[in-house]
Amino acid sequence: MKEAGLNGTKGKIITSTYLNFTDAKSLEKIKTFENIDMKIFMTDEQQIGFHTKAYIFEYDDFYKIFIGSSNITQSAMKSNVEWNVEVVLKRDDDFVKEVLEKYEALWDQSSKVDESFIQTYRALLNELKNKFDHHHLSIAENHKYVVPNAMQRRAVDNLDRLRKFGETKGLVIAATGTGKTYMSAFDVRNVKPKRLLFVVHREEVLRKAKETFETILINQPGSFGYLTGTKKDFNADYLFANIHTLSKHYLKFQPRDFDYIIYDEAHHVTSPIFQDVINYFDPEFTLGMTATPERSDGQNVFDLFDQNVALEVRLHEALEEELIIPFHYFGVTDIGSVDLSDIDVDDIAEVTKRLKVNERVDFIIENLEFYSHDNEKRKCVGFCVSRDHAAYMAEEFNKRGYTTAALDGNDSSLKRSEHINRLEDDHDPLSIIFTVDIFNEGIDIPSINTVLMLRPTNSPIVFIQQLGRGLRKHPDKEFLTVLDFIGNHNKTFLIALALRGNRYYDKDSLKVAIATDFANIPGNTHIQLDKISQERILAQIDAENFYSMKYLKQEYFEFKHLNNGKTPLYLMDYMKYDGSPDPIKFIEKEKTYLNFVAKVEKDEQLKLLLYHDKFERVLKDLSSMLPLKRVYEFIILRYLMNHQEISMEKAREEILKVVDDVATDSIYHAFEYLNHAFFDRVQRSNKEKLCELHEDTLIRTETFRTLLETSSEFNRYIEDVLDYGIFRYSHYFDRTDYGIPHFKLYEQYKMVDAAHLSNYRKIHSSFRGQGLLVNGNDYFLFVDLHKEATIKDSINYNDKFIDRQTFQWETPNSTKQSSERGENIIFNNKHDIRLHLFVRKYKEIEKNKSEPYIYIGKGDVVDYSGEQPIQVMLRLEHEVPSQLYVEFTEKV
Missing domain, CATH: 3.40.50.300 (P-loop containing nucleotide triphosphate hydrolases)
Structure with missing residues (x-):
């Protein structure tokens, strides 16, 4: 409205008092725009309802009219299920004339909105609001209708799963305001401990936490109490304690007095005041909750909860799940x-x-x-x-x-x-x-x-x-x-x-x-x-240039500044803040994160550590697998850091702590991968083998064992890469079993990932470049939309999106319709061939920096024409999300 006024455009708005839906503040706001005339249809005076939603825009030689169900509200315009139709017609069209006549008739029946009306209307709305609020307060709350939201359900399910695998600790990371306290209360209701200790860093949140638990645990036996500077209910079954008071009185309890302990704002637990308390108590289960799992005093909050992150919900996920x-x-x-x-x-x-x-x-x-x-x-x-x-x-x-x-x-x-x-x-x-x-x-x-x-x-x-x-x-x-x-x-x-x-x-x-x-x-x-x-x-x-050393150094040192000036030595440091830089870029620049830190910090001690050839090679090998697209290998290696061997059965048990299900063939493929079965001659000579496969058991090599025993620092940095890989995988892929091939829709992949994730049992390095690759009945289509990154107008118009569910693709030039491969493609459904589409906009996103492909999902051929190459029309199984579609098709 403001921009329209600056452009000399005027407008008229008719609203109504129907159901008192319009609010007075909005009327007041619209009145401030001199270019807008406004009237209100008084439904009580006219004795009829007013439910019209129509938007009419006048241009030099045509009208654009929207008619539908959308009010002028944020939900109607952005997220509700609404139906609206757009009509574009010439100025002299009969329909346009009729719409304008009806509008003018309504305008004549409507009343002027002046300050007197707004004040009267506001008073009426306030009176109705007060009546509603009073009525609402008179209704006794029915506690059985307090139900967990999506985040809380996922967290409780994951905590339950961890306990079934014998784990005694769990950490939940979720943005402020997402309901972590309610989540913990739902989990306590599920576990039913005899005694609970809820520990906070700030006393201000204790009262609300206790009220939340009393609401959720309404029908469970047990007394509630405080342990603060002013109240000391030592015998309460559910005790809500301020850490400053608890640290002075914890010896009054036995180590196993509490079955379940919860640490709110768990990023503080690395501080000395918490350490004596944590080390003293021995509950059956400990839960940590935090919005920012930051490291302090050289300690890692993830380690204190045995790396068991039950859930991580950051800003965008929190918005998505409301x-x-x-x-x-x-x-x-x-x-x-x-x-x-x-x-x-x-x-x-x-x-x-x-x-x-x-x-x-x-x-x-x-x-x-x-x-x-x-x-x-x-x-x-x-x-x-x-x-x-x-x-x-x-x-x-x-x-x-x-x-x-x-x-x-x-x-x-x-x-x-x-x-x-x-x-x-x-x-x-x-x-x-x-x-x-x-x-x-x-x-x-x-x-x-x-x-x-x-x-x-x-x-x-x-x-x-x-x-x-x-x-x-x-x-x-x-x-x-x-x-x-x-x-x-x-x-x-x-x-x-x-x-x-x-x-x-x-x-x-x-x-x-x-x-x-x-x-x-x-x-x-x-x-x-x-x-x-x-x-x-x-x-x-x-x-x-987002990949230049200059930019990466700026990103790194800004993050270090936010890390209280401490050198972030570990990849896990980057998981503590929403909005942290992506350390994978640092790895890509210098092969390992430690190499990058040693270089930018000019740290001679770190450089000395990296002179150990086998350690550096192992770090490079593990770092090159990041970010993980399949987590099995890292879970297996994490287990082998503390055990000499791992069987298929034990590997399944460890993997199921992180994901919902896993195919036996995929576990064995991971064993083979760690045994270097799919590496070419050059890769085998450059990589350090950490495991040997003997029948169905993977055994730790002498090199791996010696490396871990040589230096606690070697141990710590290798463990950090493994932990980061697993944690980051869990954040992006959750617990879902994606089957074989192990692809998640709209995730980024390199071509070699298709071999790895489809359990391909030949040399993986053959999966390079773009085009068509095959593993059994799975065909992988890797497509560049723009063939030159530097010339944005040179699009290959033969490979393109027709709409959000249709993609046009040309086969390799040598493919004939009558060939076995040609028939498999054009009759893919009949031949039980699965066509997987991977698309990237440009081959390079910066100089010498390749862009990954995005997995668009499976598609079926619904039409085809031509020969060498064959042009096929793919009907996609899933409609491409609108924003991703815009990214692929929009030029800026």
């Missing part, structure tokens, strides 16, 4: 007088100085008022670059009539709680808290409906953490409004990495995401960058 609320993100180009182009954004003092501009404060307020917020009261957190910046923003906003405050990590818990309570209070004028130190866990305000990003984004991790502060579900909000003031610093494009949400990315996919307003974001989330920000980010992406 565990958190959607957000409306607006990227607004910052004012021209704030110039950050010539400074390092890590220079906090200089950035603060340049952001403290009165004109910028006015600009922020102007946008804050324009984009508004959900619900009546604004409850906003503004993220600043420093304490000085936060204090300045609060002072300037207060001068302009707002009630705001500044908070940072140095403020007392009491002060933080006081301000949070005020912000959450609908009747308190405090509407904005400006804050810094975003890692401070004290800032957790469920009812936040607005986030201001007032500092330059120099890390996807920080961006996601700031965003996450407002995504917790709350009855008073349907969505979070996010205003990001985008400056001209040289790392603006990192916003695109954070919003896209994929660990792997390339220039083209990022550019398409920006051009389509990040259409891949699930649910009702809306992202919009203004034109200047879009162009600025696109230009930076074009200029950047």
Whole structure:
């Protein structure tokens, strides 16, 4: 509406009071647009309902009319099942004339929306709301209807499976606000322990945790109590304890007093205050829950829970499963007088100085008022670059009539709680808290409906953490409004990495995401960058080489900075934050992650470690398999780190701890692979064999055993690669058994993966390049859409998507229709041939950097023509997701 007004376009809107569905705040907002006339159809006065949804757009020589079921709401426009039809007709068409006549007739019957009407209507809505709320409170809650969401069900199932395999520990990683406490209560209800200990780092969350458990365990026997500075219910069956108090009194209990112990915010358990408690108690099961499994004090939170990650749910999955609320993100180009182009954004003092501009404060307020917020009261957190910046923003906003405050990590818990309570209070004028130190866990305000990003984004991790502060579900909000003031610093494009949400990315996919307003974001989330920000980010992406050593070093050192300045020596360090860089790129650059770290850190000790030839070769071999597309080999090797041999039966048992099912032939194929059965002569001479296959048993080689016993550091780094491979596989592939071939739809694959994942029993290195490869009845079609990465217009139009479920493909030039291979292709269904389609847009995404293929699934030939080559039309088994289809077909 604003852009239409700037272009001189006017409009008319008719809404109604039907079912009191329209809200007063929306009417008030539309009234602010001078180019929009608005009337309201009073259903009580007309004695008829008004259920019309029609959108009419007038052009110079035609009309475009949409008629259907969509209201102007985020869910109707984005995620509901709605039916709408688009009609495009010339101006003099009879249908157009009839529609316009009906519209004008309704316009004449409708009333003007003025301030008096809005106030009366708002009062009516509030009265109805108060009646509803009162009625709702009078109904006793029926606890049997409190049921787990999708994430909670998966976590409880996976924890149950771990226990069946004899495991005594589990870790759940899930974004803030996704319901981890409820999940743990559902698991406790499932296990039914006699005594439970729930341990937290911050006392503020204890009360809510206890209430949650009392809700879920309503019919179970047992008393509930606290162990805090002020309350000590030592004999309670379900004890909720603050770690600071527990650490002083844990010796009052016996080590096996508790059957089940839960550590909330489990990333803290590596700290000394937790260690005495953890080492003292010996429960039947221990559960850790965290949003960020960060390492501290040189210890790994994954190790403390025996690497048993029952579930990992990050931001995009949480949005997809509606565990958190959607957000409306607006990227607004910052004012021209704030110039950050010539400074390092890590220079906090200089950035603060340049952001403290009165004109910028006015600009922020102007946008804050324009984009508004959900619900009546604004409850906003503004993220600043420093304490000085936060204090300045609060002072300037207060001068302009707002009630705001500044908070940072140095403020007392009491002060933080006081301000949070005020912000959450609908009747308190405090509407904005400006804050810094975003890692401070004290800032957790469920009812936040607005986030201001007032500092330059120099890390996807920080961006996601700031965003996450407002995504917790709350009855008073349907969505979070996010205003990001985008400056001209040289790392603006990192916003695109954070919003896209994929660990792997390339220039083209990022550019398409920006051009389509990040259409891949699930649910009702809306992202919009203004034109200047879009162009600025696109230009930076074009200029950047994401695989250059310069860029990789910047990524690495930014991550190290967020790691409290500690060198991230392990791949598992990169699993702790949503938005972490992908360490696979570091591996691809220097063959192993350790080599990369040794090089960029100029670490002579690490270099010395890598002089051990066998150790470096093993590290290279294992690293070359990352990221895993099949997890069996790493699970087997992980077991062999502590055992001399592994049988088929034992391998199955270990594999089933990670996946739901596995074929016997695939286990044996993994044994053969580890025995180097499918390597060519050059590979065998360059690779270190870790296992020997004797009948149905895989035995650890002397080399492997000696290597592990030579140095605890060798042991630790090999274990890290294996753990990372398994953990990352679990995150991307979950527990699903993909069968044979082991392909997941829309996952990335190299050609050699097809041999590995289809249990091909010949030399795998023959699977190179592009084209057609065959293993029995499985035909693998590897297709490049653009034949030259540098010339974007040179598309091979013979290999292309016709629509989201149809693909046109040309066979190799030598293929005749009458040949056995030709007949197998064109009559694939009849001959029981499975055609698997793999597609990539470009062969190279950067200079000398090949792009992987994406598995599109199986397809059947429905039409064919021509000879040498044969042109076939494939009907795909699955319709390609719209965003992926756009990526393949869109040029930016």
